[in-house]
Amino acid sequence: MTQSKILHVDQNHPLLLKGLEALGYENVLAYSAPLDELLPQFDNYIGLVIRSRFPVDKKCLDFGTHLKFIARVGAGLENINVEYAKERGIELISAPEGNRNAVGEHALGMLLGLMNNLRPAHHSITEGYWLREEHRGFELEGKTIGIIGYGNTGKSFAKKLQGFNDVKVLCYDILEGVGDLAAEQVSLKELLKKAHVVSLHIPETSKTLGFINKKFIDNMHHPFWLINTARGKVIITEELVEGLKTRKILGAGLDVLEYESSSFYSIFKSNKHNSALSYLLKSDQVLLSPHVGGWTVESHHRLAQTILDKIKALSLIV
Secondary structure, X not given: OHHHEEEEOOOOOHHHHHHHHHHOOEEEEOOOOOHHHHHHXXXXXXXXXXXXXXXXXXXXXXXXXXXXXXXXXXXXXXXXXXXXXXXXXOEEEOOOOOOHHHHHHHHHHHHXXXXXXXXXXXXXHHOOOXXXXXXXXXXXXXXXXXXEOOOHHHHHHHHHHOOOOOOEEEEEOOOOOOOEOOEEEOOHHHHHXXXXXXXXXXXXXXXXXXXXXXXXXHXXXXXXXXXXXXXHHHXXXXXXXXXXHOOOEEEEEEOOOOOOOOOOOOOOOOOOOOHHHHHHHHOXXXXXXXXXXXXXXHHHHHXXXXXXXXXXXXXXXX
């Protein structure tokens, strides 16, 4: 019956399916079916569980006449037409709590890797060189870290920085009063003046697209390291590359890239002759990972459990 059917278009941890079954829902799996095939069936479902395989736009929502909720097994909702879904009375569920620890650890790992020149050091040894002075690194002690976006992952990163001596942590957020014992909330102007490291933890919205651009880079008082475990399009890559070339940006740890597909699965299909991307791929100042900051064994389980708990709380089946 429609009132209990949930459509799953992306594969997730098995505990989500088992848990929903135990609650009385019927799971319908369509991990590889194209969207055009699925749309005519959308009115058969009370719920839709997605990650990032395709956008849930107005057209999708119009087909889903009986949808009560959409659950995204991840942190953001940028691939859903949020405003229209809310107009339709559809509950939107995400799980930023589920992978916040993983993202915080990943950001810290990238930062330490950059500051200690681990990528070029590794490459030089594999090529038969033992270059110590050339790979002299920097310490976190005495540095000021600026966190932009102080929600789940920003707070997780700040908490992990508390274990380092004499490290000052600042945060900037559009919401007031989010600072805590781990990070002092300041204006963006003050963060630009004081930070030696900038770590991004902001969603992709119309206001954050291109947030890191030439103006931002030029306004940073110190040369700095940049970490992005948020969304690729919040950085204008060509202007990031110029910052790396001038050494205003000392290093960039990028788990996400401007050129990712909408499903986050690739950067290579339409970027074969992209000079900015080519620079990132070759530069010893850059550390890249394929959008896996929140992609751990533990977060895989935790994300599914978080979504299950939130669906259960809707009490759609009594």
